[in-house]
């Protein structure tokens with residue numbers, strides 16, 4: 001797992017600059033990148049943290065949104081996307097139940113927790129995938145070198161891969177609202193097509 005448990009204090013996150021420069025000078029690194037590393041006075045490790053998915057994050061007239069509700073690793077680049085989707089759904093639920101905020105917050109949470117939980121879990125899976133070593137890395141590289149199944153199917157004359165992104169990424173049982181579906185269509189969330197926010 002590539003999760004930082006934050007067991008160290010912030011000053012312990014400062015890296016040994018000399019060891020890092022030595023490591024890079026021995027490695028095959030492009031000269032421009034090497035020069036950049038040489039010119040950098042200090043280096044800090046960036047802690048990457050997540051949490052296990054939660055089924056509840058609303059309590060009465062208090063609710064959470066974004067990283068506060070579902071912090072995730074960076075491997076799918078979905079943290080801000082999920083926060084944006086949260087905002088769309090939350091606004092919709094509050095508008096529909098202005099006189100009962102606790103109920104609106106519960107409805108928002110119910111709409112979101114499976115989708116955000118899935119993204120948290122898949123970000124971990126992709127972290128393992130990207131950082132694989134040994135046989136796992138070899139298998140990964142073989143899988144990536146092979147043509148995507150959708151292309152093979154297409155070349156065989158099948159239209160099976162033409163399902164819209166939003167439909168493929170919908171979580172079973174988490175019936176998204178109309179505006180959430182619209183948000184899904186705008187914000188690419190499929191693990192195989194994640195985009196920069």
Ligand SMILES: Cc1cc2nc3c(=O)[nH]c(=O)nc-3n(C[C@H](O)[C@H](O)[C@H](O)COP(=O)(O)OP(=O)(O)OC[C@H]3O[C@@H](n4cnc5c(N)ncnc54)[C@H](O)[C@@H]3O)c2cc1C
Nearest residue numbers: 065066067068074076077078079080081082083195196197
């Ligand atoms: C290097 C990096 C790259 C990323 N790339 C992507 C990407 O490509 N795509 C993507 O979708 N996501 C990406 N993310 C994730 C994304 O940035 C976060 O998921 C997103 O910012 C979460 O938004 P948020 O509003 O929940 O929290 P935040 O953006 O963390 O906002 C919380 C705010 O609350 C403030 N705050 C905290 N405590 C208090 C307090 N007590 N009082 C007042 N204010 C307070 C903080 O200063 C902060 O401004 C990336 C994150 C990092 C670190």
